[in-house]
Amino acid sequence: MDDWLIAIIKVVCIWVWVLLIAVVMTWVERRGAAMIQDRPGPNRAGPFGLFQPIADGIKLFTKEEIIPARSQKLLYILGPLLFSLPAFSAYAVVPFGDKIILGGKEIILQVSDVNIGFLFILAIGSMAVYGIILGGWGSTNKYSILGGLRSTAQMISYEVPLGLSLLAVVFVYGTFSLREISLAQQGTFLGFLPNWGIFKQPLGFILFIVAAYAEANRVPFDLPEAESEIVAGYHTEYGSMRLGLYLFGEYVNLVTISGVIVALYFGSWHLPYINLGAYLGPVLWGIVSFCIFFLKVSFFLWLFVWVRWTLPRFRYDQVMGLGWKALIPLALFNIFITALFIQLTV
Amino acid sequence: MNQNPTPQTGHETGDYVTVNIGPSHPAMHGTLRVITLTDGEYIIKADPEIGYLHRGVEKLGENLTYHQFIPITDRLNYCSAIPNNVSYEMAVEKLMGIEVPEKAQLIRVIMMELARIADHQVCVGILGVDLGAFTPFFYLIIQREEIYEIFEWFNGARLTNTFGRIGGVDADLPDDFEERWEELKPNVRKANEETEKLLTHNRIWMDRTIGVSAFSAEDALNWGFTGPCLRACGVKRDLRKDEPYCMYDKFDFEVPVGKNGDVFDRYKVRMIEMEQSIRIIDQAYKLYKEMPADAPLMARVPKTIKPPAGEVYSALESPNGELGFFVKSDGSANPYRIRIRPPCYMIYQAFPELVKGELIADLVACLSSLNVIAGELDR
Amino acid sequence: MDLKKRVEQCLGPESLVVAMTECQGDVSVEVPKRRLLEAMRLLRDTPDLGFDFLSDVFGVDNLDLNKPKKKPKKAEEGEGAEAEEPKEKGPLPPRFEVVYLLLCLERNERLQVKVRVSEDDMEVDSLTSMWKAATWPEREAFDMYGVRFKGHPNLKRLLMWDDFPAHPLRKDYPLEGQGEERHLIYED
Numbered sequence: 001m002d003d004w005l006i007a008i009i010k011v012v013c014i015w016v017w018v019l020l021i022a023v024v025m026t027w028v029e030r031r032g033a034a035m036i037q038d039r040p041g042p043n044r045a046g047p048f049g050l051f052q053p054i055a056d057g058i059k060l061f062t063k064e065e066i067i068p069a070r071s072q073k074l075l076y077i078l079g080p081l082l083f084s085l086p087a088f089s090a091y092a093v094v095p096f097g098d099k100i101i102l103g104g105k106e107i108i109l110q111v112s113d114v115n116i117g118f119l120f121i122l123a124i125g126s127m128a129v130y131g132i133i134l135g136g137w138g139s140t141n142k143y144s145i146l147g148g149l150r151s152t153a154q155m156i157s158y159e160v161p162l163g164l165s166l167l168a169v170v171f172v173y174g175t176f177s178l179r180e181i182s183l184a185q186q187g188t189f190l191g192f193l194p195n196w197g198i199f200k201q202p203l204g205f206i207l208f209i210v211a212a213y214a215e216a217n218r219v220p221f222d223l224p225e226a227e228s229e230i231v232a233g234y235h236t237e238y239g240s241m242r243l244g245l246y247l248f249g250e251y252v253n254l255v256t257i258s259g260v261i262v263a264l265y266f267g268s269w270h271l272p273y274i275n276l277g278a279y280l281g282p283v284l285w286g287i288v289s290f291c292i293f294f295l296k297v298s299f300f301l302w303l304f305v306w307v308r309w310t311l312p313r314f315r316y317d318q319v320m321g322l323g324w325k326a327l328i329p330l331a332l333f334n335i336f337i338t339a340l341f342i343q344l345t346v
Numbered sequence: 347m348n349q350n351p352t353p354q355t356g357h358e359t360g361d362y363v364t365v366n367i368g369p370s371h372p373a374m375h376g377t378l379r380v381i382t383l384t385d386g387e388y389i390i391k392a393d394p395e396i397g398y399l400h401r402g403v404e405k406l407g408e409n410l411t412y413h414q415f416i417p418i419t420d421r422l423n424y425c426s427a428i429p430n431n432v433s434y435e436m437a438v439e440k441l442m443g444i445e446v447p448e449k450a451q452l453i454r455v456i457m458m459e460l461a462r463i464a465d466h467q468v469c470v471g472i473l474g475v476d477l478g479a480f481t482p483f484f485y486l487i488i489q490r491e492e493i494y495e496i497f498e499w500f501n502g503a504r505l506t507n508t509f510g511r512i513g514g515v516d517a518d519l520p521d522d523f524e525e526r527w528e529e530l531k532p533n534v535r536k537a538n539e540e541t542e543k544l545l546t547h548n549r550i551w552m553d554r555t556i557g558v559s560a561f562s563a564e565d566a567l568n569w570g571f572t573g574p575c576l577r578a579c580g581v582k583r584d585l586r587k588d589e590p591y592c593m594y595d596k597f598d599f600e601v602p603v604g605k606n607g608d609v610f611d612r613y614k615v616r617m618i619e620m621e622q623s624i625r626i627i628d629q630a631y632k633l634y635k636e637m638p639a640d641a642p643l644m645a646r647v648p649k650t651i652k653p654p655a656g657e658v659y660s661a662l663e664s665p666n667g668e669l670g671f672f673v674k675s676d677g678s679a680n681p682y683r684i685r686i687r688p689p690c691y692m693i694y695q696a697f698p699e700l701v702k703g704e705l706i707a708d709l710v711a712c713l714s715s716l717n718v719i720a721g722e723l724d725r
Numbered sequence: 726m727d728l729k730k731r732v733e734q735c736l737g738p739e740s741l742v743v744a745m746t747e748c749q750g751d752v753s754v755e756v757p758k759r760r761l762l763e764a765m766r767l768l769r770d771t772p773d774l775g776f777d778f779l780s781d782v783f784g785v786d787n788l789d790l791n792k793p794k795k796k797p798k799k800a801e802e803g804e805g806a807e808a809e810e811p812k813e814k815g816p817l818p819p820r821f822e823v824v825y826l827l828l829c830l831e832r833n834e835r836l837q838v839k840v841r842v843s844e845d846d847m848e849v850d851s852l853t854s855m856w857k858a859a860t861w862p863e864r865e866a867f868d869m870y871g872v873r874f875k876g877h878p879n880l881k882r883l884l885m886w887d888d889f890p891a892h893p894l895r896k897d898y899p900l901e902g903q904g905e906e907r908h909l910i911y912e913d
Contacts, residue, residue: 033480036481037480037481037484038484038485038488039484039488088495142363142365142366143365146365146387146706149386150387220478220550222478223707248655307478309481310479310481310544310716311478311479311548311550312474312477312478312479312545312548312550312551312554313477313478313479313550314550314553314554314706315553315554315705316387316705316707317387317705318553318554320527396883396884397883397884397885397886400884400885402893402900404869405893405894405898405900406900408896409900440750441748441749443749455909474793567777567830568855568856568857568858569779569858570778570779570780570781570856570857570858579765583830588833589833613810626744656748656749657748657753657837658748658749659749659751659835659837660753661780668780670780670781670826672781672783672824672826674785676790682789684784685781685783685785685788685824687780687781687826691861691862692858692861694861695857695858695860695861696857724884
């Protein structure tokens, strides 16, 4: 009984927390863009424009829901759902802190620690492709179809290097579970380097982050929604809350991806060289580990925004070329080297 | 032109899709429409359709007086209105045999080069936006706003400045032009530098622009190209050097020339031209300061302009290329025929050749780099 | 040598010069309509002239110029009856002109070449075989004046819509237009 209650509370808390981060991310995106572009950004809705996301949300909620006459209605409605639901559920296996002891019970700060770990994220993330292709096809608009096709090809192609770089991580840690990988990143290795994933898998990290940008449809891989070429790509014909689901789902994806990057490569909730868990009490440690994790995640979220407003976007054939001809051979090479290292050092 | 092999699918089955781009499109170039026949993403045929902004300017000219036509020339290339005005005024002055005083010529040069900088800023900025690099646009546009301030404070209007009169200019440069210019100059240079840092050696930018819609020099000359697009193809042709007007032979500046005529070369040519414009303004202002304060600004021109019967053609180097006016007069107060030779008209007619075999993404890049302005195209 | 003399030396012997004028330094030569391509080839290929760049092609409607000028009203009424009778003139010159602007890139010289087109025979050879730069300007001359170009790859209207019934830049077309509307039919 208690376990169920704790689980439900965790789910609700995490869900609300992730939504909150996604909402704040819209503000960060717009103010960050403005800062990089030497202009003020939203500053009317509340101090520093902080109520801007609320205003946007109200706007999207209160707009008229239009379904184009010639669209395939079922596909049109299903598209945003199939995109955002996986986005919301993928966060279930990402740890956002170490354990906390409340009322005598030890609670891990993760919704569920299944032993398939990030395989779950990969599987759920693949469903998002359906959301895009159905949305693009169902709109019956040539621009949307083009956007949907581009996005599908891109996301499917980049799942391969994503998975292959994660495979190398499995070689190093021997487990899929994100919590166990996080726990294994404590301490130092080689005497002076923190035991973080990035030092053990530098090439893997680069491959993962590039493939993650492609999976998230963010610049420089944002050609599915390239505004100047195909109007708005797969969400051209969407307005009101359906568009809100697409845009929101995208930000939630970003949070999930940042969470995975931090958990795998950047030491999760560990600080380098200091083992805070030994000094702080259990409740405090839970809260502090949560804050450390959150700070690292926000750095990566900022990185997403920073890259978006700095780089131009790729062309479709260049994206395909990069994915298949550059990333996959590198990912295979990475696996080979990792396996070799492990064989030689064990 | 085509760096990718033509795909083999679709030829036998005829599986082509007609994609209509424009006339209302976020790639903000005005009301242009391109009807493309595509095979997936590759373009088999692209058919531009123009005329959405046709306002009958040439016919209007036949019903207005010579002076009344000057504001209409503003609306041709609305990104840089001043070269349009000056080109028309020069044509009428040539017809009437009027010699414009030196001080007026220097003021015209200063304003035209400022307009050239403004036009190139917008072109490069929009090229960046179309390719996904949103930030350089803002850096350049902020400086363009400062140039607009100078225009507004000299002329009264930011965008459609009805600059100059037939016979000279109507007013002198205000007293604190030097301070304004000295403040603006390093900022423009800095914005250009930041743009170059962000774009020129960026691997993604180079991949997107080098080799895209390359055009050979013979083809460009055959199609009637002029301006930065022709210089990017490798032909060193600039009316300011070849047929000098308005004292341009007294200034020392370079004419940048590209190699392949692709999008990257056009972008680079424009960036270098902006720097050269700054040099010209400096030199022109130095000469201007040496002029006596009471030097005439306008030649002696009758109040009602009635040129003798005849026809002349006069062209100058506008930011887009050779902008020419053919003015035919029958001796009355209204022109008999005014023909505007728009530079981007000649360039845009080669568009199907430029994008054949490219991807849709390249079509957008090519269109941006040509700097096609609908007002000038359609008149 | 003077540009005018050089052009006369080149085209004169072939009797290709119908008229030659100069206005404020701009030389303009009129060639017979039937032999336009020949004249253009000579102008391009003669090493002395070398006009290898076509800058522009456009039409001019000389309707108002050809009309007999209105006599100014005289104060005395006595001469009124005589002065009102229009004088007999010869046949009017052809109504339209097509003007080509050529440029020699090496010497930076410009030349205007004209052909006169009369209303009964509005066909002119197209220059697209020599310079592709003539593609759209010739379409526009067709659109605005009705001059047809023989051999043009795609002689459709350019600025007006395809079914537009008149030729707007002609002098007898009013400035306000004649109220044409474009009706688009959407197929369902």
